Amino acid sequence: MSQVTQAPLGRPPVALAPTQxxxxxxxxxxxxxxxxxxxxxxxxxxxxxxxxxxxxxxDHGQCGACTVLVDGKRVNSCLSLAVMHDDSHIQTIEGLxxxxxxxxxxxxxxxxxxxxxxxCTPGQICxxxxxxxxxxxxxxxxxRELMSGNVCRCGAYSNILSAVMEVLTxxxxxxxxxxxxAGAANQNVAPVEPPK
Amino acid sequence: MNSFTxxxxxxxxxxxxxxxAHPDAAYIGGGTNLIDLMKENxxxxxxxxxxxxxxxxxxxxxxxxxxxxxxxxxxxxxxxHPEVESRYPLLNQAILAGASPQLRNMATDGGNLxxxxxxxYFYDLATPCNKREPGSGCSAIxxxxxxxxxxxxxxxxxxxxxxxxCVALAALDTVVRVSGxxxxxxxxxxxxxxxxxxxPERDNTLEPGELITSLDLPAKGFEKNFSYLKLRDRTSYxxxxxxVAAAMELDxxxxxxxxxxxxxxxxxxxxxxxAEAMLVGQPATAATFxxxxxxxxxxxxxxxxxxxKIELARRAIVRALKQATEMNQVLDTNAFxxxxx
Numbered sequence: 001m002s003q004v005t006q007a008p009l010g011r012p013p014v015a016l017a018p019t020q021x022x023x024x025x026x027x028x029x030x031x032x033x034x035x036x037x038x039x040x041x042x043x044x045x046x047x048x049x050x051x052x053x054x055x056x057x058x059d060h061g062q063c064g065a066c067t068v069l070v071d072g073k074r075v076n077s078c079l080s081l082a083v084m085h086d087d088s089h090i091q092t093i094e095g096l097x098x099x100x101x102x103x104x105x106x107x108x109x110x111x112x113x114x115x116x117x118x119x120c121t122p123g124q125i126c127x128x129x130x131x132x133x134x135x136x137x138x139x140x141x142x143x144r145e146l147m148s149g150n151v152c153r154c155g156a157y158s159n160i161l162s163a164v165m166e167v168l169t170x171x172x173x174x175x176x177x178x179x180x181x182a183g184a185a186n187q188n189v190a191p192v193e194p195p196k
Numbered sequence: 197m198n199s200f201t202x203x204x205x206x207x208x209x210x211x212x213x214x215x216x217a218h219p220d221a222a223y224i225g226g227g228t229n230l231i232d233l234m235k236e237n238x239x240x241x242x243x244x245x246x247x248x249x250x251x252x253x254x255x256x257x258x259x260x261x262x263x264x265x266x267x268x269x270x271x272x273x274x275x276x277h278p279e280v281e282s283r284y285p286l287l288n289q290a291i292l293a294g295a296s297p298q299l300r301n302m303a304t305d306g307g308n309l310x311x312x313x314x315x316x317y318f319y320d321l322a323t324p325c326n327k328r329e330p331g332s333g334c335s336a337i338x339x340x341x342x343x344x345x346x347x348x349x350x351x352x353x354x355x356x357x358x359x360x361x362c363v364a365l366a367a368l369d370t371v372v373r374v375s376g377x378x379x380x381x382x383x384x385x386x387x388x389x390x391x392x393x394x395x396p397e398r399d400n401t402l403e404p405g406e407l408i409t410s411l412d413l414p415a416k417g418f419e420k421n422f423s424y425l426k427l428r429d430r431t432s433y434x435x436x437x438x439x440v441a442a443a444m445e446l447d448x449x450x451x452x453x454x455x456x457x458x459x460x461x462x463x464x465x466x467x468x469x470x471a472e473a474m475l476v477g478q479p480a481t482a483a484t485f486x487x488x489x490x491x492x493x494x495x496x497x498x499x500x501x502x503x504x505k506i507e508l509a510r511r512a513i514v515r516a517l518k519q520a521t522e523m524n525q526v527l528d529t530n531a532f533x534x535x536x537x
Contacts, residue, residue, distance in 0.1 A: 015199070016199045017199045017200055017201045017202075018201075020202065037200060037201060037202035037244065038198075038199070038234075040231070059235065060232050061228060061232060061299060064298060067298055070301075073272070074297060074298050074301060075298050075301050075302045076228070076298045076302070079227060079228050079231050079232060079299075080226075081202070081224075081227065081231065081244075083202045083204075083246070084224070084248060086204065127297070127298065130297065130298075130301075131297070134272075134276075134297070136276065144432075145432055148296055148297075148432035149296025149297050149298040149299065149433060151433070
């Protein structure tokens with residue numbers, strides 16, 4: 001009868017570091033989690049709080065599917081440890097709007113059919129919300145550049161651009177029309193009608 | 197990831213002591229590179245010391261007219277700081293040319309200096325790499341080395357430093373302030389990163405346990421004539437194949453002061469002071485720029501897949517200097533596209 005050893009390669013088992021408490025305010029609710037220090041913010045949201053809207057895509061900060069807002073700023077939750085965010089305010093896709101009252105961006109994504117598969121969309125919307133919070137993008141070209149942390153191969157980028165531009169336009173955050181229309185001509189994307 | 201413990205440091209002295217007390221500890225600021233390396237098993241610290249509550253995130257004026265960037269200020273907050281935008285636009289452009297908005301919101305200024313090479317073999321535990329495992333060999337020499345260096349390389353390593361921000365910091369003559377077990381000291385930026393030599397595992401000249409506390413910019417920011425030109429395989433969110441930070445002062449068409457630093461070509465941001473000196477007193481013409489570019493690339497060596505970088509860098513230098521002279525870049529409404537004219 002063969003004997004099974006606990007650790008591979010004859011090495012002694014490694015003692016795991018103890019868990020530690022972390023206080024997080026997520027979508028307006030306070031939580032205290034008792035977690036291992038290597039738990040990423042992404043895993044804390046999904047595995048401990050059942051907030052599965054935030055997606056684990058590449059898990060290396062390259063695709064943006066895990067984007068959430070920490071104290072109003074967008075970050076890759078896969079490249080951040082939950083223990084680094086003690087006392088932070090975190091907003092996920094679940095906290096942007098409600099089923100009865102979607103956020104303007106969520107509504108614009110529906111209106112413009114700006115959906116990729118469900119995997120990328122929550123990160124795209126959270127990233128767009130961060131872009132709005134930053135207030136730096138005033139032209140289509142700038143929206144494209146400042147959304148470049150969200151990568152997907154589904155090809156819905158042009159409709160996402162339309163959705164984001166509509167919200168920027170409605171909130172009065174874009175430059176005069178010609179600035180971004182000129183960009184649109186180069187980008188081969190139809191400009192969004194400015195509000196009447 | 198390996199198992200590790202985590203403590204949040206509340207003071208610089210405490211962080212330095214904590215590092216000394218744990219042999220395999222690492223500081224963590226934004227963590228955007230370190231956590232990735234830990235997931236890949238390239239970095240295996242047994243203890244992390246969180247820095248975000250040290251309060252080193254201020255950006256403030258210095259008495260000599262310079263600007264102090266706190267080591268824990270984020271790359272995004274630095275790039276968009278009004279003083280950086282107006283007085284050090286080269287730095288603003290270099291930071292915004294790098295990474296993605298999400299990463300720039302997390303990554304810190306001190307951490308930017310500490311990021312490690314993205315050479316494929318450094319990340320691939322199945323292959324030899326002298327930087328990851330000293331003495332194991334270099335897989336990039338004779339391997340797939342499109343992203344590797346052409347200047348200052350050695351038989352041990354041809355990896356490049358991946359930062360954009362550091363190229364601008366090198367050109368601007370930044371001073372790095374550090375705190376360690378033996379107190380505080382300053383390091384000139386050009387002395388901070390090392391060439392690989394036969395110790396490529398050492399990226400910089402920090403002593404064990406030393407912590408970067410600030411990056412001090414001198415008063416001169418070259419806000420009138422500058423260019424950060426970044427050439428890469430796609431328009432956004434990619435590391436530089438070659439980048440050039442060029443900055444000048446002009447009297448009419450005569451160059452009175454000049455700075456030139458390259459990214460993507462060496463183990464450190466590559467600054468050539470002899471080439472800079474060749475610019476001073478000369479007319480700002482294509483002929484001048486061509487001579488200077490040839491001087492910078494004089495000792496360049498290609499390794500096959502990256503040999504194209506020699507000609508690319510030569511032309512990029514000429515173009516960046518020309519852009520800096522003419523300042524025909526649209527800076528107000530389309531700032532993000534500057535690096536890709």
